[in-house]
Amino acid sequence: MQSKRIIVALDSNNFSEIEKLVKSxxxxxxxxxxxxxxxxxxxxxxxxxxxxICPKIFLDLKLHDIPNTVKNGLEALNKIRPILTTxxxxxxxxxxxxxxxxxxxxxxxxxxxxxxxxxxQTKKFYNQKNVSFLVKKFAKFAKKNGLDGVVCSxxxxxxxxxxTGKNFIIVTPGIRLKxxxxxxxxxxxxxxxxxIKMGANYLVIGRPITKSKNPLKTLxxxxxxxx
Numbered sequence: 001m002q003s004k005r006i007i008v009a010l011d012s013n014n015f016s017e018i019e020k021l022v023k024s025x026x027x028x029x030x031x032x033x034x035x036x037x038x039x040x041x042x043x044x045x046x047x048x049x050x051x052x053i054c055p056k057i058f059l060d061l062k063l064h065d066i067p068n069t070v071k072n073g074l075e076a077l078n079k080i081r082p083i084l085t086t087x088x089x090x091x092x093x094x095x096x097x098x099x100x101x102x103x104x105x106x107x108x109x110x111x112x113x114x115x116x117x118x119x120x121q122t123k124k125f126y127n128q129k130n131v132s133f134l135v136k137k138f139a140k141f142a143k144k145n146g147l148d149g150v151v152c153s154x155x156x157x158x159x160x161x162x163x164t165g166k167n168f169i170i171v172t173p174g175i176r177l178k179x180x181x182x183x184x185x186x187x188x189x190x191x192x193x194x195x196i197k198m199g200a201n202y203l204v205i206g207r208p209i210t211k212s213k214n215p216l217k218t219l220x221x222x223x224x225x226x227x
Contacts, residue, residue: 004030005196005226006219007058007171009206011037015046019053024216025209026054028223030202031083033058047080057082058171058204060151062111064088067098074099074108081105084171086151089138096145107149107169110142115153115174132159139164154190154198161199173204177222192222 008029010018022032034047034057042049051057059082063070070087077085087099089110099108112135113122123129135156140163142150149169152160157170164170172195192203205222212218 003227004028004223005200005202006192006209006222007031007033007202007204008209008219009033009035009173009204010050010210011035011206012210013037013041015042015049019049021210021215022050022053025219026056028216028219029054029056031056031058033060033204033206034082035060044080051080055081055083058084059106060084060086062086062088063099064091065095067092067094070095071098071101074106075102077106078102078104083107084109086111087147089142089147089150093141093145096142096147100146108147109169109171110138110147110150112138112142112150112152112156132156136160136163139168143168149201151204154195154200157195157198157200169202170200171202171204172200175203175205175208177208177218193225196226 006029008025010032012018032050032054038046063073070091084107086109089112113131119129119131122131122134126134128134135152136159139150139160143164149171150160151171151173153174154172157172160170175190175192175195178191195203209215209218
């Protein structure tokens with residue numbers, strides 16, 4: 001059984017707070033997620049400082065461009081060695097194939113339908129009201145094109161696991177603690193225990209941990225429930 005499943009999202013504009021948080025939590029996380037907010041505020045210098053404290057980085061920049069541009073971007077990314085990164089599945093077959101062609105240290109995850117999008121939005125932009133149908137379709141193509149896994153909402157974990165098998169990585173954001181299960185900007189949310197039971201490998205959790213009065217205590221409580 002995996003002992004560490006939590007990826008803590010470092011979404012803050014305060015680098016000293018982030019640094020303190022990483023030092024405190026590094027022994028009890030699977031990884032730390034660095035996304036746009038961190039990267040555009042602190043860049044490679046900030047990334048390398050965090051990496052020196054804990055090299056378990058999920059660099060979530062969701063690349064989406066023509067195949068050669070994404071391929072070149074990922075080749076550059078190899079130099080900073082995140083353990084996970086993301087591309088948009090909607091970039092197409094060739095973009096996905098080119099992204100894994102020279103893969104080295106970093107596992108590449110596909111992003112299907114963002115957890116902030118509900119059925120009204122998928123009907124508007126994809127002409128499909130059934131979110132699970134779309135996510136299932138995207139996940140099948142992600143596996144077929146050689147990606148290591150996907151990022152998906154808790155509501156689609158089971159259907160993805162059925163079509164991709166047990167060796168496909170599922171990383172799930174949209175995680176809320178039971179006492180705070182009401183969603184905010186995330187439309188499709190679930191508790192940590194249920195998400196793992198449904199088949200997720202790793203859970204991305206930000207505010208429920210980082211905004212807690214005692215982040216380490218909160219993280220350990222979640223870990224204990226998942227062990």
